[in-house]
Amino acid sequence: MGNYLKIFGMSKIVGIDLGTTNSLVATVDSGIPFVIADANGQRLTPSVVHFAAANSEAIVGHEANRVRLVKPAETVYSVKRFMGRRGAEISEEEKSVTFPVKADNAGAVTIPIHGKNYSPEEISAEILKKLKCDAENYFGEAVTRAVITVPAYFNDAQRNATKRAGELAGFTVERIVNEPTAAALAYGLDKLKEKSKIAVYDLGGGTFDLSILELNEGVFQVLSTNGNTRLGGDDLDRKIVERLKSLVVEAAGNSTSQLLHSSTLQARIREAAESAKIKLSTETEVEIALPFLTPDFSFSYKLTRTELENLTREIILRTRQHCLRALADAKLEARDLDQIILVGGQTRMPLVRKFVGELFGCAEFEEVRGGLRMGTEFHKAGGPQLNTSQNPDEAVALGAAIQAEILSGGFKNVLLLDVTPLSLGIETFGGLMNVLIPRNSTIPVKAGELFTTAMDAQREMLIHVLQGERERAKDNWTLGKFTLQFESAPRGVPRVGVQFEIDANGILHVLARDTKTGKEKIVEMKSAVDVDDSAVQKMVEESVEHAFDDLAARRWIEAKLKAQETLVATKNALTSCADEIEKDYAKKISAAARVVETALATESSDGSGDLNQLKASVLALDEITKPLADLLMDKAMEAMLRKRGLIQ
Ligand code: ADP
Numbered sequence: 001m002g003n004y005l006k007i008f009g010m011s012k013i014v015g016i017d018l019g020t021t022n023s024l025v026a027t028v029d030s031g032i033p034f035v036i037a038d039a040n041g042q043r044l045t046p047s048v049v050h051f052a053a054a055n056s057e058a059i060v061g062h063e064a065n066r067v068r069l070v071k072p073a074e075t076v077y078s079v080k081r082f083m084g085r086r087g088a089e090i091s092e093e094e095k096s097v098t099f100p101v102k103a104d105n106a107g108a109v110t111i112p113i114h115g116k117n118y119s120p121e122e123i124s125a126e127i128l129k130k131l132k133c134d135a136e137n138y139f140g141e142a143v144t145r146a147v148i149t150v151p152a153y154f155n156d157a158q159r160n161a162t163k164r165a166g167e168l169a170g171f172t173v174e175r176i177v178n179e180p181t182a183a184a185l186a187y188g189l190d191k192l193k194e195k196s197k198i199a200v201y202d203l204g205g206g207t208f209d210l211s212i213l214e215l216n217e218g219v220f221q222v223l224s225t226n227g228n229t230r231l232g233g234d235d236l237d238r239k240i241v242e243r244l245k246s247l248v249v250e251a252a253g254n255s256t257s258q259l260l261h262s263s264t265l266q267a268r269i270r271e272a273a274e275s276a277k278i279k280l281s282t283e284t285e286v287e288i289a290l291p292f293l294t295p296d297f298s299f300s301y302k303l304t305r306t307e308l309e310n311l312t313r314e315i316i317l318r319t320r321q322h323c324l325r326a327l328a329d330a331k332l333e334a335r336d337l338d339q340i341i342l343v344g345g346q347t348r349m350p351l352v353r354k355f356v357g358e359l360f361g362c363a364e365f366e367e368v369r370g371g372l373r374m375g376t377e378f379h380k381a382g383g384p385q386l387n388t389s390q391n392p393d394e395a396v397a398l399g400a401a402i403q404a405e406i407l408s409g410g411f412k413n414v415l416l417l418d419v420t421p422l423s424l425g426i427e428t429f430g431g432l433m434n435v436l437i438p439r440n441s442t443i444p445v446k447a448g449e450l451f452t453t454a455m456d457a458q459r460e461m462l463i464h465v466l467q468g469e470r471e472r473a474k475d476n477w478t479l480g481k482f483t484l485q486f487e488s489a490p491r492g493v494p495r496v497g498v499q500f501e502i503d504a505n506g507i508l509h510v511l512a513r514d515t516k517t518g519k520e521k522i523v524e525m526k527s528a529v530d531v532d533d534s535a536v537q538k539m540v541e542e543s544v545e546h547a548f549d550d551l552a553a554r555r556w557i558e559a560k561l562k563a564q565e566t567l568v569a570t571k572n573a574l575t576s577c578a579d580e581i582e583k584d585y586a587k588k589i590s591a592a593a594r595v596v597e598t599a600l601a602t603e604s605s606d607g608s609g610d611l612n613q614l615k616a617s618v619l620a621l622d623e624i625t626k627p628l629a630d631l632l633m634d635k636a637m638e639a640m641l642r643k644r645g646l647i648q
């Protein structure tokens, strides 16, 4: 009998919603999830970071938001839009923020303040540190483990950046979870009947996501997801700002338009716009007052809910195509859904609720005010139910806390599954995409295939990892490249196994192994390509648009590879049987081979040629070389028998 020392009291894992606009930290106590408030009793921390001076500590949250008016150039907001993205991917519109953004083409985005270049991760880490501190004050002990959420469409680079931000803040990031999946957990939808289908409509400050989940044996599975990481409440604010600016110029004359470029004024107008928008969710009109815009001009305007709706309807309508696409990807119609849940502060806007209700066929909804229930629910017999029972601002954080509790063994029987937004594969000989993990595969996932060499004495294989829906490698995105060395061997002999594994955080690990020696390489893909949602959407659209050309290109490449192979085999056979065959026959074969070469030469710059001509010529060459093939076979047989001593 030995002495066992059991360690109890594993440290708490907190759930964090690291939002574009607001961030929250939540936990579960005795089965009840709740958001942890900070020292001032605030549950939402604006994702805003201010640096007062060089080397001074960052000011985070409400306080930073207040300073944002007077110190716009040293106050960073919406930094989530820059996470894990390269300079080249950032549009001019995105760069038009009130703080400086260095977005040089190939390099990472940096934010220069007080002579220091901050990365988006470092800024996010400041927000996370503040939340960590709030949680530690609440628990009275160190908190070092966290589950952090990201939009479903975040690519590898963006997820990695989020994880790094967590680590910079001193957390062990136990898991990166998709926001809609977390929200569904918070809405308690794991209690619905088996096979329930749920749409999560998340319109926050900077991102929009529509995800369709299915409940299977208490397990959530993401059937599909679609969205836009550049669509949210900020866009509505911008619309209102434009309107206000033109009204100001109208009232105060053109000379003010120059003044309006000042970042202090811009920030003031933006703040007024957002606060009016929020008020208009519960009121039908609001007075926007901007006293002393210039020393001798004060502005005020009465904005009505109707005008706000007219200004911003177009933005809300933009979410429609994403909803339809997600439905199509899940092979469902709106009426197949059981519930629609709303997530994100912007879904408090009545127009958004009305739009979602109508889009998903809850059109004749009847508002039921639940006695004990928080919020309201919309019912329609037969159609999906619009569930607004949870606080849309907090659902994601609460879900993250529930996921954290599951990870620490607190809750059982719930598992979260997510899907890949685009197909993943490697480039094979001839420049084709060989898919290993198809689009919309449930993660975590592992898949592999064996590959061989196309050339004699090849000593290495280039593993070119691709993401996308196109047939040709060059039309897809490169996630990374590496080479695996092996012993020289005739072509077709080496066996290289390539395995893709996407972990629970959505990060791709690529393994390549030479099966003979067992020599292997494992590379974690730090995706540097723009796999933001609009790019994903573009990729999918282009794959549909070019489906015909792509297929033609694939057929041509495959036929070309076969033709080249046949030509090499024919030449080798002619050499080795030179003594056994008649000159005339050899000439005929050479002529047929030249026809194949001519057909190959029809390849144009776009990478395809006359497929019929090529196929016919290869067929003819095959036909004419049959006797030669027989002869080769006989020779091989004879050689084998002789070797075994069966003939002299
Ligand atoms: P994120 O997930 O991007 O951090 P949130 O879910 O916190 O965003 O939503 C923030 C957005 O919601 C902001 O654009 C904010 O103006 C908007 N918002 C918050 N409350 C309301 C409201 N009552 N009515 C309309 N919009 C709101």
Ligand code: MG
Residues within 6 Å of the ligand: 017, 019, 020, 179, 204, 205, 344, 396
């Ligand atoms: Mg959010």
